[in-house]
Amino acid sequence: KAGVTQTPRYLIKTRGQQVTLSCSPISGHRSVSWYQQTPGQGLQFLFEYFSETQRNKGNFPGRFSGRQFSNSRSEMNVSTLELGDSALYLCASSLPPEPEAFFGQGTRLTVV
Amino acid sequence: GNSVTQMEGPVTLSEEAFLTINCTYTATGYPSLFWYVQYPGEGLQLLLKATKADDKGSNKGFEATYRKETTSFHLEKGSVQVSDSAVYFCALSERQGAQKLVFGQGTRLTINP
Numbered sequence: 001k002a003g004v005t006q007t008p009r010y011l012i013k014t015r016g017q018q019v020t021l022s023c024s025p026i027s028g029h030r031s032v033s034w035y036q037q038t039p040g041q042g043l044q045f046l047f048e049y050f051s052e053t054q055r056n057k058g059n060f061p062g063r064f065s066g067r068q069f070s071n072s073r074s075e076m077n078v079s080t081l082e083l084g085d086s087a088l089y090l091c092a093s094s095l096p097p098e099p100e101a102f103f104g105q106g107t108r109l110t111v112v
Numbered sequence: 113g114n115s116v117t118q119m120e121g122p123v124t125l126s127e128e129a130f131l132t133i134n135c136t137y138t139a140t141g142y143p144s145l146f147w148y149v150q151y152p153g154e155g156l157q158l159l160l161k162a163t164k165a166d167d168k169g170s171n172k173g174f175e176a177t178y179r180k181e182t183t184s185f186h187l188e189k190g191s192v193q194v195s196d197s198a199v200y201f202c203a204l205s206e207r208q209g210a211q212k213l214v215f216g217q218g219t220r221l222t223i224n225p
Contacts, residue, residue, distance in 0.1 A: 004155075033211045043201065043215040056212045090155055094211045099144035099163055101211055103156040 002027065004093050004104035012110045018079040021107045025072050025093030031055075032074040033101060034066060037088040046089075049074055050096070081111045114139040118202050118216035125192055126224050133187040133219050135176075135202035143204040145169075145178050145185040146213070150199045159187075159200070194223045 005024040013019050025032050033048040033056075045058040049068035066076040072093075078085055088108050092101035119134040137145065144163045148156040160169030165180035174189045185202060202216040 006155075031211050033213075035213070042217050043203075043213075045212050045214070048211045050211075058212075092156075092211065092213075096211070099205050100146065100158055100161050101205075101213060102158060103148075105155040 004091055004102055006089075006091050006104035006107050008107060009105065010108045010110075012112060013081050015081055015083060015111055017081050018077060019081060019109060020075050020077050021089055021091075021109070023074045023076075023091030023093075023104060025074070025091075026095075026102055029093035029095045029102075030072050031094045031096055031101075032068055032072065033092045033094070034074070034076050035090045035092065036060075037090060037106070038086075043090070046076065078109075083111050085109065086111045114143065114204060114206055114214050116202050116204055116214055116216035118200075118219050121199075121218070122220040122222060124222045124224065127194055128191045129223075131187070131189040131192045131196075131221070133200055133202075133221070135185045135187065135216060137183050137185065137202075137204050139183075139204055139206070142180075143206060145176070146203045146205070147174070147176055147185070147187050148201045148203060148215075150201065150218070152198075156201065192221075192223050194225050197221055197223045 034046040048056040162178035
């Protein structure tokens with residue numbers, strides 16, 4: 001079956017702009033979580049959605065937001081982009097109560 | 113809070129060598145433990161998991177045992193191949209049923225032919 005799909009794969013944005021990233025989970029998976037990966041900070045949890053509700057949130061500013069749709073697809077939005085937001089953004093889906101998460105290939109965001 | 117500590121990299125080995133990548137964790141309760149692998153330009157692939165003490169996860173020749181007494185989950189492989197070159201991440205899930213993974217800093221592994 002199809003894995004986790006993230007679009008787009010690459011993005012270049014200018015400081016101050018906003019961006020929306022998309023994630024389609026594995027069919028049947030209702031939990032979607034987002035992570036930011038940078039060389040300096042490593043992998044950091046952003047938030048998790050389950051059945052359209054944010055269930056868990058990491059320590060990121062309010063400029064980072066997300067949502068989940070009734071078909072479990074999820075989007076994350078970053079407003080007022082800063083240079084430090086340049087990162088690989090990874091989406092993962094899971095089927096609670098199974099603990100493992102399956103990741104997409106990520107969206108590489110570059111802010112210039 | 114919960115945390116994961118991995119051995120510092122990079123690690124360079126010759127083909128067919130024995131591999132160990134150390135991982136220790138700090139957590140309240142009984143987390144599930146994972147190893148993920150990341151190839152260049154890719155996302156994370158789940159390599160193996162263990163959900164309770166003394167469980168051994170295994171996949172593709174890799175193994176790791178959940179040791180509660182030493183809070184460790186070391187990754188081992190008896191004979192590495194060039195294709196095993198990648199970055200390896202140890203991770204724990206903070207609580208059952210809710211997806212929040214805490215990752216180690218990653219260990220870059222290079223295997224020379």
